[in-house]
Amino acid sequence: MSLHQHVTEFAGLPVVDLTEESDLTGLPAPEGAAWRLRIDDFVEEFEPFRKLFAAFLEAVDTTKITALVVANWGACHAVNAREPLDLLVAAAGRFPALRAIFWGEYLQEESEISWIEQCDITPIFTSFPALETVTVRGGSGLRLEPVTSKSLRELRFETGGLPGVVVRAVAASDLPALESLVLWLGVDEYGGDATIADLAPILSGERLPALRHLGLQDAEIQDDVAAAIAGAPIVARLTSLDLSMGVLTDEGAEALLSGQPLGHLTSLDLSHHYLTEPMTARLAAALPGVALDLGEPQEEDDDWRYVAVAE
Template sequence: MTIGEHLDALYRLPSFTFPGPDAPADRLPEPDSVAWRLGSGAYDNDETWTDAFARFRAAVDTARVRALIVGGWEDAYDTAPTPIVEALVEAREAFPALRALFLGDLVMEECEISWIHQTDVTPLLNAYPALEEFGVRGGTGLEFTALRHGALRRLVAETGGLPVEVVRGIGASDLPALEHLDLWLGTPDYGGDSEAADLEPILSGARLPRLRHLALRNSEMQDAVAAAVAAAPVVERLEVLDLSMGVLTDEGAVALLSGQPLTHLKKLDLHHNYLSETVAERVRETLVAAGVEVDLDRDDADEDTEDDGTVWRYVAVGE
């Protein structure tokens, strides 16, 4: 699986790409009616992202903007968006209504997910204390320092490899309003160096009293994650548990079923898995009859077998 399409919505608002410097800008939508996407070419561009941002601020009543999507920036495969973060922090007084922000909406033609260079995103959350949704794509150079944010309801980190310090930073953060947490843990090949034990502060739920949707996915260590989740205190308050897109085998699924009951869930997402039909059927029999929606679609899960019998399995999103 690859990311081939830009975000089509954010904060329940349809996305709209702010026109380039040579396009007419006299028929723009109302500032609060769309999620504004601002981007510059990762390879060829007529202006820098910060120049496009300056044009945007001059053309749009930013006091009414509710959602902002940061698209590509120049040399994103080699350059961190630190100047973009600095520009957004500097402009915080001009965006009093901003409630949603996504940093790094690049598709594979622009920059593969694990090539995207990122930066410390904590200043954005500190600058916008009323922000309710925040997402970031790309794990190279990504930093997230422990913080307290009282309004954030949705946090997403899409990576081919999520650095352990980011996992720990999120786990150490006080996020009393957070309802939806989605972490793509990835693989060591692309910087995903966390272990299941690093998830313990998240799985305890101590700093996440309102969490209802937990996704720990796209992981090479999905069996260990499933085993940790099986006894996690946070699970009893969840409505959706998502362990999809990773290398989940019978071992992890059996561990999950052998732990605490999951029949209170509205949905269990295990798509892109490596389960035998026997274990998959056991999952169905245990949960579907209790009214849980279960996604066991193998999707594009694939494996290779070497001549010596070694089996290679893959997460859904790597490079």
């Protein structure tokens, strides 16, 4: 997923884009598309999105919709995510087939990721208990209580700073069917205050028996994450691991090489890194059967290292 362009496919379906200017006649079958709702302007009030949502409910048989992308609901400094969430939750009974939601698909040109004003998103899970895929973008003000879901298979948080309270909630959730978990941990300056201790229940794997892909990405503590991964019980069950986008140095890579075997993985993504050439050569030699991504090597800027996505 890109921060610079809207997804054209979500949950295996082509995306139909609806804005306040859209012609709501002659639309495709509701079950044949993922439906994106967004305001195509820099609007400092919520009323345009409210009108769009009401028109959407009238024009489309939402009882058959399986995938929904909720994008620009108004200028982030003026409109909090609680307003569109309240609208969606109030209409939950009209979406009995909903299985996938992308919450907060703002592009960078509309809002820096750290400016997206989120809220407590627990109602997404409690109001739509059959969800299988949930993607959330934006970490400012983001909150979550531990949830229970027997259907959720993919959970993804894209942030420049993921609050520790959210990581702890995910770790305490009961998600026996979860196959893919992606956390953009970000930096402390933008709210990314999660610690290795917060990640520990996830890394133990005890509550995630079906997990096969783990992404702990975009972290200024990427070396510490790598060291924790080196001894994490859950790794033996994974088929793919993503530690990309962060501040990974030779210290973290050395921990990975010195830890448990990683040769069973089909892929290991370490792209956007601060590794030396000798270390990348060692990694490639140690993992010949793994699809190893060592792209986007970075250089320090006056002793500063940067994650791929922060502000």
